[in-house]
Amino acid sequence: MIARPELKALVPSFLNAYEESRINAIWNDQSRRFRDFWTMRVMAPAAGTISDEDCDRYIAILDRNGKGNRKGSEAVAKVMVPQGAWRKLFNEFHSGNRELGAAVDRVFSVSEPTARASAIDAVYRLNAGARNNLTGASGNAIGAMLAAWEPTRNLSMISLRDRRAIIEYLGLQLPYEWERATIGTLMADTNDLIIAAAQELGLPSNARTITAFFYTADAKQLWRQGSNHVVRLPDGIVSVSVPTHEDEEDEDDAGTGEPAGDVGELHESMQVQALLASIGATMGFKIWLPRSDRSRVMKAWRPEPGQLLDSLPLGFDATTVATVEQIDVLWLDRRSIVRAFEVEGTTAIYSGLLRMADLVALQPNLKVKLHIVADASRRDKVMREIQRPVFSLLEGGALRNFCTYISYDHVREISENAFLRHTTQGVLDAFAESAEGDDPL
Template sequence: MRPPPELGAQIALFKAGYDAVEQDRIWAAQSATFRAFWEGRVMGPQQETLGDDLCDPVIRILDRNAKGNTKSSHAVARAMVPQGAWRRILNRLHADRRLGDALDAVLAETVPERKAQAIDRLYELNQGERNYLTGSSGNTVCAFLAAYDPVHNLSVISLRDRRAILEYLEVALPFDWGSASIGVQIVETNHAIQMAVHELGLSGSARTMSRLFYVPAVKVLWRGEHTVQLDGRSVSVAVPTEAEDDEVAVCADAALAGPGVDAPGRSAPADEIRESMQIQALLARIGAMMGFSIWLPKGDRSRVLKAWTPGPGELLDVLPLGYDATTTKTIEQIDVLWLRRRSIARAFEVEHTTSIYSGLLRMADLVALQPDIKVKLHIVAGIERQAKVLEEIKRPVFAMLERKPLREMCTFLSYDHIREIAETKFLAHLSDLVLDDYAVATETGDDEP
């Protein structure tokens, strides 16, 4: 195939500047470390829990965002999986031999058709589990594959990114994306991208080919993500597609229509509204147990207090802040605030299906009104909404705030993880930093190797 002119030039530059021999040597060592852990620990004798000291070095190989990694660390990709979730995945695979064997079959299989079937079997066994192992993006399984065998498995771990690359290269796939199983999608895109890149003149390992697509000048060609200069700093922004604009328009309409409205003319399901209020109540309870004072919007209190009974002094009647009236009014509408004396420590927007955009706008309003505010911001939603939240937060309106992009200040927490934190033993003795083990942040490239 003939490469687009702009890509052909970038391939030549990449080949001249990328030390493939040295990088492959590094990844041979990384793979050996991962395999030793997988075979000796995860698939080893089912004894005690795998401790953080055992899991974390391997998580640093799997995920660039893992605790302890730096810009110079060698990791598969940004997997968008919280540190705590990785630890639980590894321990679940260790404790549940049927699930562990299923992933082991995925890693070991070399025949494409059987590999796709093994992936589908893993997804079937894990169906209904919201544990980050078998999501629709394929991130986690693809990260395991790339760590196990970086020579033959791409570090482009997101199926969304794989599809965007193939569409940019105008590669015809031998399957229908809408009806193909997740196993077929992972296996076939892995093969198709490597074949296409080889035809374009770049040979070598799958790791080498993956790195090409995350060179900034190449990424902008296929991803629709651009870097702009703002006050002397580079800011990455995502330009939404028409389909995304339509979805956001529905969200905005729902926000303008008021609580309890899903879209013009349609009422939101009652159980959905109750769930968001239950999560607000859990966040209030967790914060209070950790010693924070709690703020809830006046309009939500009667419903939230059906699920949480505050102790004396735990729920604030007035925000003790010294901001102007406009800023204070904005802050008062945020779903849950944790305060330490007169300072906000964390702010939470609890979102149900349709209001992601309005929640991000409220966080952005706060930062725009008070650029120097130092508060940890969180969007809380169902785990199935994670990708959407992290994509919306890269929009230009959020990326070009005065101090820094909203994505650098705001993270995602899932409903399931809030429930898990709420059930943690000795919660009253824990620091709020425990939330950071569950939070997912957006980076410049959400699965960049």
């Protein structure tokens, strides 16, 4: 099923405005330069270090946040890999771990979907346990390099979440369950499935052009609405969207591509996020962190094997899972969420509350304790926001009945408890403040 006349109607005007020949010329040159860098520098047997300056020229092709990118320039995508991590990866391939470099090289050299899926999975196995940003759950780094290597054949849409949303919107079918497939299989198959579907819509087979189309404002509004959910409220039906971290301004400006540095340089909210993860793990809970936050949070918290979940073992629908995955910290006991935390630094408190409200709206019978965690200076703002009238209309009850405030200082105090390993989660309730009794808006 692909009909979707509302999407197909956007194709002619897009093709008329999109300068495909000019952009193709840019990418032909950039792809040639990236291939030369890879074969003549990264994979060259000569010892020594590839300089930051040399690396940065090609990071700018891969990552929209890379140094050297200028307004109007072309890059694969916003990859969310720090500049320093890219540099280390290239040098690791070059001289630190030649076996890993050869495994990535094989990903480039094969194009048949099954062979490419196997090659990607081999990289993931070889790199298991490494914290080098190469093999994240979204496949961003490998996806970006594939798109730079062969931009007309590999989608610049490196987000598997976005690929899945488009596939579901178009009603396309994969011959397996998404959750049971390897990441290599998902990356290879979704690439070809979306390209084939785009051609049925009237788009050319050029993967870069297809990506540009799906990320136009009008097209994106359509397929992202596929992740909306109809919610029944006492006075009618509303559509609930799923706010994501990528839709917001990131407080530590991850868009610069600068490496986050050591723990002392992490923004306060990330340090608190790490403390909450550590507290929950010490109490015996499994921990979930959004994939986009993991590399930074794990500069301050080093989980033991099995403590940090790679996927959520929840029996919810896809819309609910997409919402839950964006919450800053989750504590889980087996297959159940016990506590959910949104840590608010300089970002709008309202965005975190929207995720909490969506969760309550989507699963009104879900009994989870929700917490907004913020600095004491923002306590009154949190209380006002929780009591917004819109949050009182949820089918499961007013948000203020489920969601409380905890200060940064109290999180630190809990983390310093010498008997934390023998302490129950109920200790949080002693520090949590309810909006009940505070003046509403």
